[in-house]
Amino acid sequence: MFGIHQKLERNAIGFVVAIIVVSSIGGFMEIAPLFTIDETVEEAPDMRVYTPLELAGRNIYIREGCYACHSQMIRTLRDEVERYGPYSLAVESKYDHPMLWGSKRTGPDLARIGGKYSDAWHVAHLINPRDVVPESIMPAYRWLAETPLKVNDLSDHLAAQRVVGVPYTDEMIANATADAYGQAMPDGPFAAGVTARYGEATNVRAFDGKPERVSEMDALVAYLQVLGRLTDAAHQQTASTEGAKP
Amino acid sequence: MSVGEHDPYTGQRMTGHEWNGIKELNTPVPKAVWFFLSVTALFAFVYWVLMPAWPLGVTYTKGLLGIDQREIVRESVAEAARQRSWAQRIAQDDYATIQADAGLMQKVRESGRALFGDNCAVCHGTAGKGGPGYPNLTAGAWLWGGTPEAIAETIRVGINSGHPEGRIAQMLAFGRDQMLDRAAVLNVVTYVQSLSDPTLASGPEKEAIVAGKEVYDANCASCHGPEGKGSTDVGAPDLTDGFWIYGGDRQSIFNTVYGGRQGHMPAWETRLSELDRKILTLYVLDLGGGK
Numbered sequence: 001m002f003g004i005h006q007k008l009e010r011n012a013i014g015f016v017v018a019i020i021v022v023s024s025i026g027g028f029m030e031i032a033p034l035f036t037i038d039e040t041v042e043e044a045p046d047m048r049v050y051t052p053l054e055l056a057g058r059n060i061y062i063r064e065g066c067y068a069c070h071s072q073m074i075r076t077l078r079d080e081v082e083r084y085g086p087y088s089l090a091v092e093s094k095y096d097h098p099m100l101w102g103s104k105r106t107g108p109d110l111a112r113i114g115g116k117y118s119d120a121w122h123v124a125h126l127i128n129p130r131d132v133v134p135e136s137i138m139p140a141y142r143w144l145a146e147t148p149l150k151v152n153d154l155s156d157h158l159a160a161q162r163v164v165g166v167p168y169t170d171e172m173i174a175n176a177t178a179d180a181y182g183q184a185m186p187d188g189p190f191a192a193g194v195t196a197r198y199g200e201a202t203n204v205r206a207f208d209g210k211p212e213r214v215s216e217m218d219a220l221v222a223y224l225q226v227l228g229r230l231t232d233a234a235h236q237q238t239a240s241t242e243g244a245k246p
Numbered sequence: 247m248s249v250g251e252h253d254p255y256t257g258q259r260m261t262g263h264e265w266n267g268i269k270e271l272n273t274p275v276p277k278a279v280w281f282f283l284s285v286t287a288l289f290a291f292v293y294w295v296l297m298p299a300w301p302l303g304v305t306y307t308k309g310l311l312g313i314d315q316r317e318i319v320r321e322s323v324a325e326a327a328r329q330r331s332w333a334q335r336i337a338q339d340d341y342a343t344i345q346a347d348a349g350l351m352q353k354v355r356e357s358g359r360a361l362f363g364d365n366c367a368v369c370h371g372t373a374g375k376g377g378p379g380y381p382n383l384t385a386g387a388w389l390w391g392g393t394p395e396a397i398a399e400t401i402r403v404g405i406n407s408g409h410p411e412g413r414i415a416q417m418l419a420f421g422r423d424q425m426l427d428r429a430a431v432l433n434v435v436t437y438v439q440s441l442s443d444p445t446l447a448s449g450p451e452k453e454a455i456v457a458g459k460e461v462y463d464a465n466c467a468s469c470h471g472p473e474g475k476g477s478t479d480v481g482a483p484d485l486t487d488g489f490w491i492y493g494g495d496r497q498s499i500f501n502t503v504y505g506g507r508q509g510h511m512p513a514w515e516t517r518l519s520e521l522d523r524k525i526l527t528l529y530v531l532d533l534g535g536g537k
Contacts (some may be wrong), residue, residue: 006272029301030302033299033301036303036304037302039303040304044470048258075315076315076319077319078319078326081319082323082326083364085517087316087319114518115512116365116512116517117368117369117512118369118510118511118512119510120379120509120510121510122382123289123369123370124379131377132368132369132377132380133367133368134371134414193329196314218380235516
């Protein structure tokens, strides 16, 4: 070993080549699997994209740093599967740019939070967590209910997501602002368009309980309520697990 | 001076470099470092052979041990279920039999506590005592019935949950939607208060109560019943029992009549197994409010 190193160090070109060879092994192993990602990620034909309102909520989730305390990744461990539901599949993060798996749980995992609690509960909980969970240490996010959602740039957000591979159509991008209004105003003129473009399973509700306006609370609750609900793939994958329960 | 020359003091080799008479030792890396490097490299090689390791295009090396994390979690969940020998009895026996069995109820309390804490406590509170907008489960005041079967059904389909067989109930916004004018709302609020507080009838509000009863009979009795006893068939609360979901003070009742209410309880059918829902039903009954 000692001898080889001594010789190598005295040969500049050879040493550079050796460095490149060694360091590219690690790089190759990290990068190569990405070229076959289309074949290795599960199929989920029913996978939906985020609506503009949900995407806006996702941006608020990122802005407020929710990922610092909440993960969105149920690991293949018994306690996690029993507590949170089926383990996360890669396909469920297919349209997450960037992914928000997180690595720390000060609060619970949120990968399957969608539909677990009511909108009213989420609103009350975000305004002041202690009102509904006395022992909570989560900060209060009161301003979300009072701050109107910025909707005029949503088309750009959708267009940016399309560049990295989310299949938004031209029609979705053109109607992003209207769809954001429509999803939070179920009786308004734009509500029908949301269902037409994003599917029957899309939640169209006054998420914050105030159908006359679209707040950041609407967006964040819409996002939370769709977590784990974009596809049924995980439930189908683990159907045999459920069957094993007595 | 040349490579291979040894330093006379330490016995180490020299690098062969010399700067103004200063020479450099070529001390080798300590043996301990080589040792650990070798052991970890050896471990890595063994691991590659035994465990899933290298990506190969659309697949990967599966390893000789055939370990699959998904298989392991599936098996461990199933194994844990098998070890709960009592679960079989809870799944099969009827509610009365289980409730009469102290040993089984102990298991219900243990596992029910975790299930309730994970799924129900955020709204109904860890002790099941509810809060504004979320019913108290220990009070014996049930919207949809307090029998074991009724509670199990409510847990299964939820309330206003969107479940196809779900329980749907709505308190109309009599004031906001202009079905009643302000005076009528105030009168009926007073009447509703008098149902659980008979002292009001002889007080200064006497006339408002009489007027309020007329409004009540025309608008409210169809759901809440002629005597305000409510109906567990349509999820209309009993107005006479002194238990309130949204508050029993004058302002809260006014808000309810004026703006309406439509509570939401999620459906748990797809989220919790039938056994888990049965344990929760027994746990809720055990909190003390069951009928």
